[in-house]
Amino acid sequence: MNDEKVRGKIQDASKRIHNFEEVELGYTKEEAEKEAARCLHCQNPRCMKGCPVSIEIPEFIQAIKEENIEKAYQIISKSSSLPAVCGRVCPQEKQCEAMCIKGFKGDAISIGSLERYVADQAILNNLNTPIMKEKNGKKVAIVGSGPAGLTCAGDLAKAGYDVTIYEILQKAGGVLTYGIPEFRLPKSIVKKEVESLEKLGVKILTDVLVGNTILLEELQKEYDAVFLGTGAGLPKFMGIPGEDANGVFSANEILTRINLMGAYKEDAKTPIKKAKKAYVIGGGNVAMDAVRSLKRLGVDAHILYRRSLEELPARKMEVEHAMDEEIQFDLLTNPTKILTDDNNNVIGMEVVNMILTEAGEDGRKNVIPDENSIHTIDCDMVVMALGTNPNHSALKESNIALNEKGLIIVEEAKTSLDKVYAGGDAVTGAATVILAMEAGKKAAKQIMEAIK
């Protein structure tokens, strides 16, 4: 019996490298129902164990089979406040789908695509999230409107808490808005998800930098609890010569200009540097987002990564999409110097080949430079996608406990400060959207237990 998964349509690579429209087009009704029909409805659903926010996966798939999208949406919404986001950007192949029993012999159920289908239908048909409980009069402040903050806000609002989110940028969403590109997560979808939280009564105050506009200490006084979901922080640079050249950017800057400020649009007021040939240094999801964005702007866009394809930390699907888009992967190579002209413009890079050695404690192979291999390559843009260092702007004048890396220490989401909880990248260092959501969810649960 042919039991392959149903593949949703995707925008052809040759076409999509010229636009910022979504790559994955999503299931049609027929496709979704056909895929849902493959689910075995196991007695003991392993998929749920793979889901960080424990969505009742077999139940919502059953509802799709029954053609009851509203029911499917209600089931997902019980566990997730951002299903249209998760359906798109969760690494399902490492989570729910990795646990699916069908995956052992063939294709796992495409849970992510089904989740997205339900969420998109809900948006199209203006379906409402579950009825909330009566207001309990307890107030919670959330610092940062990224995936951790939005999830925490959603869960608390549904349980009757009065939630206010503080956000420094002009729009809510955090990395969903400034970081993840339109072709992977349309901003209209993020906006809809945020609006559905506002319908639950969540207030969002933009233009506010906690630590400057209002102090954490004041939030502690004014609210019954505070959740810090301030995100990953300051972009890292390598510390090599030439890094301050005109044409060296952090991936965050490139992505913020493109996504938040719309610099890819013809009539945009925020500029993006025109480049002929760019190297994005790094191999994570942020590197993939940056390189694929640059490709769409007509740049000859390369990834430069010091390890090999196998160690590449980005999600497999993103790497495949990037390769289909003819992004060049220059592997086992590391920059040692950025070369500039007299005006400080980037004209190339000095790089060294790397040699793989034994795996380290984390199971990933280490690399050492082959000092005899130093050579130069031409380019006029270099983008650093190397991760981040913690940003303590919001914590000013507080004596919150931090670990040796400068990340906030939590125990069951609770920080060392009275009433203050934290989660997401501010606690773990740069990770994924779904892990931040899981942390937001966990914090919401702890807040509900502590403040009734």
Added chain:
Amino acid sequence: MYKIISNKKISENSYEMIINAPLVIEKCIPGQFVIVMGKEDSERIPLTIYDYNKDRGELSLIYQVVGASTEELSTIKDKLYSVAGPLGNPNEICLNTEDFKDKRICYVAGGVGIAPVYPQVKYLNEKGLNVDVIYGARSANLLLIRDKIEKVAHKIRYATDDGSFGTKGFVTDILEKNINDYDIVVAIGPVIMMKNVAELTKKYNIKTIVSMNPLMVDGSGMCGACRCEVDGKPKFACIHGPEFDGHKINFDLALKRMNIYKEEEKEKWNQMKKTLGGLENE
């Protein structure tokens, strides 16, 4: 949205805008800045806080029209889409006035740099510190808010390149003549002026604070566009600054980094002028 109380021209190419933004100024101390957006699709423009009235919740900004985005800002009369702040750190002297009571302080302002200098001098004056000001511009008509700064400065001296007002020459000429009168210098203005002041004061070993205004996007440390080299290390003006030790800043690098988007900005400016010109012809 933030209500614009007024937005008017105060010189050839400078404007003063007063905005209702009580939360933004509630905690501000001179030295900090804001990021404004005219409309939903506008650029984020960092501007130092020029004046504020905490009772009325009013924030005043002075900006120069230098490109398409500031030109757009000058045409907005009703409401601003976004005003975020106060961002960055307060001026060190304003933050710890007690520590500087016995110091002889001189502020050096160049051109529109008087806008961030004014609130600091006013603040210190209110705290009982006597502060001198040296203020320079290309020509007399580009010297802004003279009446206001004269009210709060202990002693004020002017320099113009063309000699149309005050001493003919540069602010550094006046500063050098009087260098023995000061323990601390705060210089705010064009990068080249701050560089020249810092080079001068370094010779005399006088502590010098400068305020950097590099290209910036989010203003909260997330993008790194505003990095400056301080003491050989990259620092972000938005969260580590905007004020730094003038003797540790790599000004030459700062000057070069200001040109990153020169071509792109010129193109947008030309486009905009064409559109504006087109409208006028109709």
